Structures are given as C-alpha cells and as structure tokens.
Amino acid sequence: xxxxxxxxxxxxxxxxxxxxxxxxxxxxxxxxxxxxxxxxxxxxxxxxxxxxxxxxxxxxxxxxxxxxxxxxxxxxxxxxxxxxxxxxxxxxxxxxxxxxxxxxxxxxxxx
Amino acid sequence: xxxxxxxxxxxxxxxxxxxxxxxxxxxxxxxxxxxxxxxxxxxxxxxxxxxxxxxxxxxxxxxxxxxxxxxxxxxxxxxxxxxxxxxxxxxxxxxxxxxxxxxxxxxxxxxxxxxx
Numbered sequence: 001x002x003x004x005x006x007x008x009x010x011x012x013x014x015x016x017x018x019x020x021x022x023x024x025x026x027x028x029x030x031x032x033x034x035x036x037x038x039x040x041x042x043x044x045x046x047x048x049x050x051x052x053x054x055x056x057x058x059x060x061x062x063x064x065x066x067x068x069x070x071x072x073x074x075x076x077x078x079x080x081x082x083x084x085x086x087x088x089x090x091x092x093x094x095x096x097x098x099x100x101x102x103x104x105x106x107x108x109x110x111x
Numbered sequence: 112x113x114x115x116x117x118x119x120x121x122x123x124x125x126x127x128x129x130x131x132x133x134x135x136x137x138x139x140x141x142x143x144x145x146x147x148x149x150x151x152x153x154x155x156x157x158x159x160x161x162x163x164x165x166x167x168x169x170x171x172x173x174x175x176x177x178x179x180x181x182x183x184x185x186x187x188x189x190x191x192x193x194x195x196x197x198x199x200x201x202x203x204x205x206x207x208x209x210x211x212x213x214x215x216x217x218x219x220x221x222x223x224x225x226x227x
Contacts, residue, residue: 036218043117043204043218044155087154098145099206099216101154 004088009106012082018075020105022088025069032093033064035073037084038104044087047073051093078109113139115207117219124195125227132190132222134205140185141207145216146178149202161188195226 005023012018024033034049048055048062050071055062061074075082087104091097114137124130134144142163147155159180160168167180179191188207192199204221208214 034215038155041202041221041223043115043206043221046215046217049215093214098157098160099155100157101147103154 004090004102006086006088006102006105008103009108011108011110012075012078014080014109014111015077018078018082018107018109020073020075020086020088020107021070022073023070024088024090027068027090028092030092031090033062033068033071034089034091034099035060035062036087036089036099037082037107038087039081039084044101047086078107080109080111083107083109113137113207113209113215113217115205115217115219117203117205117222119222120220121223121225123225123227126196127194129191129193130195130224132192132203132205132224134188134190134207134219136186136207136209136217139207139209141188141209142185143208144182144188145206145208146180146188146190147204147206149204149221155204158190192224195224197226200224200226 032049032051035047036044038044048060050062064071085104085106089099116135118133144161146158149155158173161180161182163182169175182188202221206216206218208216
C-alpha cells in the first residue's frame, strides 16, 4: 500500500472549517484513500473514502487532486468533539487486507 | 455505519493469568476481522488477521501461542492473551470488514488491558 504523509498537528477554531492535508504521491490506480479518526482512548472511527472523485457525507468532504497524489479532508464546521488524531490511509480496494496506520494528524479544535 | 462491539472495555488481571477479549460485528457479517494493539502515544499496530473458519495469520513478532485467536462465526472473533505479563498491558482494538465493494473496516471501541 502507498505511503502517506500528514502534518503531525493542526489547530482549528471552533465553527470554522478544518482542512486536513495528506500526500500520497506513490498511489496506484486501484488504491483508495480512506480517512479515519481516533478520539482519545477510543477505537478508530471511519469517516470517508474515495478513489478519484470528490466525496461528501454527513461527517466530511474528501477532495482528491486530479493526479491523485494528494487529498484534503474537510470538516465544514469543526466542533470541540472533532478533536482527535486523523489518519489518512491508502489501500487497494476490494481486498481483505489490514489498514496500515501512520502517525496521523492531531487536530485540536480550539474554543 | 456498521457497529462493532468489544467486551470487556477494560480489564485488570494478575500476571500469569489469561484474558479473553470478544469482538462482535452487530449488524453485518464479517468473514475477516483484524486485531490491533496500541501502546501509549503510538499508532495502531496490526497483530493478526482472523478469517472465519480458518487459522489466524499473525504478524511478524507476534507469538501465536500467546495471543490465541478464534473466529468461530461470521460475527464473533476472540483474542485470548495467555499467561499475561505486565508488558502485555496495552489497548487492544479489533476491526471487522464489511463486504460488498470497497471492504470498509469498522473498529470496535477497544479493550484496555492492565496486567499487574
């Protein structure tokens, strides 16, 4: 699976949009981009995933660049409860394989 | 999204005893489940892949005789830490994979194990 690079930490003001970047320059054509988050002392929570088109659900939006070498997770109106470690993971779709977690981005939403 | 439960949420045991952790997929069937371990201030590390009806596949460095995995049904996998020692104290997290396309993984809430 392709390696991803994320900033170690970011701050965001409550109510503002949080934009979390992820670089995956070695991504292959059949690899999806997944985003999970882990709130302290809890299991990771699935947020969203995509292949090449932008995706949106009730939690977030995922913007993938045209060359697919990077993506941005957008939390449109961050709340204090969104404070967590956010993981960007690239993995081949349709495969029963594990997720490989990097160190992620610690997002702190400030009041 | 799909729901995965773990039981117990936390357990304290004496050194030398065995501890069983259950992982259940509540609203979907999972032919594949994964067991991860997370030490403080570190990321999740895969321990083993559990497939229903067959033997688990362990990652390098994980002792299969110490961490026994049973995946007897499509909704239940168990991890038994045998002869636990203080260095086994950790946060154990399971995940279950839903089928049908992109195989999204859903995680349980985790089990905090403290071995005294």
